[in-house]
Amino acid sequence: MKFTLSWLREHLETEASLAAILTALNDCGLEVEGVTDASAKLAAFTIAEVLTAAPHPQADKLQVLTVATGSGDVVQVVCGAPNARAGLKGVFGAVGTYVPGSDLTLKVASIRGVESRGMMCSMRELELSDEHDGIIDLPADAPVGAGYAAWAGLDDPVIEVAVTPNRQDCMGVRGIARDLAAKGLGRLKSLPEAYRVKSFDVPRAGPGPDVRTDDPVGCPAFFACSVSGVANGAAHEWLRRKLSAVGQRPISALVDITNFIMLDLGRPLHVYDRAKLAGALTARKAIDGEHVVALNGKIYALDATMTVIADDTHVHDIGGIMGGAESGCSAETTDVLIECAFFDPAGIARTGQKLMLTSDARTRFERGVDPGFLDEGLEIASYLVLELCGGTASAVTRAGTPPLAERQIAFDPARTRALAGVDIPTGEQAAILTRLGFAVSTRDRGMVAVPSWRRDIDGPADLVEEIVRIHGLSHVPSTPLPRAEGVARPTATPAQRTERRLRRALAGRGLNEAITWSFIAPAAAEPFGGAAWTLANPISTELAAMRPSLIPGLLAAARRNLDRGEAGVRLFEVGRRYTSTGERATAAILLAGTARARDWRTGSTNEFNAFDAKTEALAALAAAGAPVERLTVLPPDDPWFHPGRSGRLALGKAIVATFGELHPRLAGDLRLAVVVAEIYLDALPPARARRARPAYVPPALQPLTRDFAFVVAADTAAETLLRAVRGADKVAVTSVALFDRFDLGDGRVSLAVTVTFQPGAKSFTDVEIEALSATIVAAAAKAGAALRA
């Protein structure tokens, strides 16, 4: 919401400075978004008159002007504007003046051999609008030599405030003035005082127009009058300037009047050209399939949920949102009908959302305009039409009644202290409410009547807010929260602790944590089984499907990194994947490209492979508290993996992770290794709360190791042999490490392991060691492994 300081002063009698007003606006909850004072940057520009205009001898499109600036000699200016002509009054910038819209300082210039001393300016050059088709063309009575900004009223600061959706009453300057008056900045003038009239008494003759409402829910009240014999030209200068100053384009007197009342009083109106109407105007529900061409030139398809204003033949207005183009006012308009209606806020919101149509009227109606201001609004509109356009007004027709039920709130002033923590005397509380327009009953103690324009107020908490915001939030005393005794207790859940550990473990291992979009392209989700959830209104198709896996996002990030010249990418992300049965906590790891950079010690580089993914997956699982020693590796089951170079990690029956090389279909074009792992945190068993460790005394005797080389069929999983060896003697065998794997080339491989035996109370005898070795060989044999000869 924009307004100028002088506009505000029409409603608010105040001695306050601009700075004080701005502070008060913020303190009231009307956040100041900006203040512009165009006069400062335009101070050097003056009004000048073109005396002569002659063609430039060297250029077709240029003219050589002589310009009277009102001070001293006539100045010669070379000008390219098509509208430059003798007699034109415009805005002149002398040599040395900074032109904000062009970001240059004027110098004496020679343009194609003709000297030019200054510039006649366009609106764009002064940053007043985007208009740049010609130079500014001022009325003939503009005083030559006067400062342009002051003459044009630009020395009036424009204030822009953000109005929160609950404060429809502040979507008009008067409501803002009321808040400031309540805040103590001055006195709210009466309406006639603000309009500088004794009263609005509009002379009325003849019957009111034929209007009615057939939709008492969508349009409970439809008030109207007609005015005949109007002249709809450009509005008066004061009105055009006022609208221009706040960024509204002046259109014609009738349209400008409705825009002005909307901005001044927060009251949207609509004016119809009666010549375009056939019969009575009716507020009714649209019929499915009806269409209307709105004032923005677009066609809207209507349905039976929408309230419209129609004549006997068709729709002329999307009620409370936008008028129709056909019956809008033009220069030829002579007879008009002024509509001042009340539309149901919920209905307006639904219709506006459905049509995806926003307008200043909708913004106000859907927030709920003052239902107590229909008669006055129509009266003021009639008054201005008569003043500015002439004509004769009819009587007022009032169809329906606006929802004006009196609202009373039982209010205990102690509530203010209880909710806001601040002590404000009861009398002060009542005074604040009274200044805001509430009626605080003196007879019926504790009852507060809500003014009709404050639809947002419906309970004691709202009244506390009103009192506190006017009294000043800075007076609320900072009060410590009661603190529990002792040291603060841990507050993270086990799942949160798991995620934190996992993050820091992976970062400690050299991976970079990324955060990628939760939504991905549906095509990117497809190889991962497709998305269970898609957006109905995505911002783009690239961000339309809720990710079924974290890998596509990391893969896209890896691609970007590789494109930027990164040789090796190590990324991980902890987030959710979205399945049909819920959101699942997940961690994903992606390694791509070079595992180790070329180095003088190691020579060549090497690329990541599936075992790197396994390493990180196991590290992540260990950090997450999973019993890694109980994990088993199962063959892959997911189509996004290389079928021969990937696997699943299982804990009992639960698959807790997948890892391996991505399927070439997904990453083959990169021509380098892309390996990934995904940890399903939701599948991990809950960490057991176990504080004390099992008793343990490090063994006194030294362990001994024996090496065994076994021969197995090449398709035997190494894990089968290792598990067999590990299980051969669960007491004596404390570790089994595979240290060599050699392909014998005949369909068999040799697997060599070092087995560690830990003696207990006594050292092993040679016989015992022989026996243990025999047990291991026997166990391996059961797994299909023969001791290598």
Add this chain to the structure above:
Amino acid sequence: MTDPTDLLAAIAAAPDLATLDAVRVAALGKAGSVTALMKTLGAMAPDVRLIEGPRLNALRETVTAAIHQRKSDLDAAALDARLASERIDLTLPVSPGPAGTIHPVSQVMDELAEIFADLGFAVADGPEIEDDWHNFTALNIPETHPARAMHDTFYMAQGGGVADEGAGPPRGTVLRHLLRTHTSPVQIRTMLKQPPPIRIIAPGRTYRSDSDATHTPMFHQVEGLVIDRGIHMGHLKWTLETFVKAFFEVDDVTLRLRPSYFPFTEPSVEVDVGCSWAGGTLSIGGAESWLEILGSGMVHPRVIAACGLDPDEWQGFAFGCGIDRLAMLKYGMTDLRAFFDGDARWLRHYGFKATDVPTLSGGVGA
């Protein structure tokens, strides 16, 4: 060669271990000259032996010691020579290994959890694919409320459903799935799940259909909620001041509370933090300029009632704050979009070491 002088000279002159050993054998070996002399002792008359015995023994010991000494000298020289040949250039570079990092958003979430844990706030959680009852209706935002349009909501294409019996939406409520537009529905879920008193923060991903230099369709928020008896705006003010001081590690923090509007709080307050742009860089503190950092207010009685609590007995406050923005203000990033690109260079630059764990004793500013 039994002249001790010659023998000792030969030992001292032995150029290497082999020569020295030859000298040793020649002197002390089975057929060595000193050994031969020792053998003559047995045949000597006792009185002669009394004199010759000690002399010969002394000779043998002198020779033995000289050989040991020479051997040790030769060993030392050999070691010196070897070490001289083993010199390496230690200015050659070594690889530090890959530098892993924690994302600034995660780091800030950890910082928030740490600060609020000290004030007794637990970390709560809720779904990102929400329904419109939890995201809007229960928060006093009815379907036609302009605030719903304000939120630029992403709706899911998949059908919602109808609420069953149980805590939450009244049975039969038609639910529409959407991506939560704020973390506020966690307030509702928490109040439905646990009895007061409640103190929680809820950090997480949130979504709005918005994309420009300062808005991304996905971003992070943290919600705070306190429900208890006798909680008022003074407590809210103190909590936010305490949080901002702790988070920015600045004691001179000024907060400006401005009345505002959120359907789920009444009164509603927007909070600006005093800052300075001296020298073109932002520093938190003072009151030269103001930065909007969060929205807050006293939980609306209707929201408390929607969660099955008696608003006459329980009241409290809630606040919501953008985590990405907090990170930017504290750590100086300027482009929000870079947060979600996964650019390894950006992550290495703005990320945090694994060991930078925020703690109250060690500080929450890495």
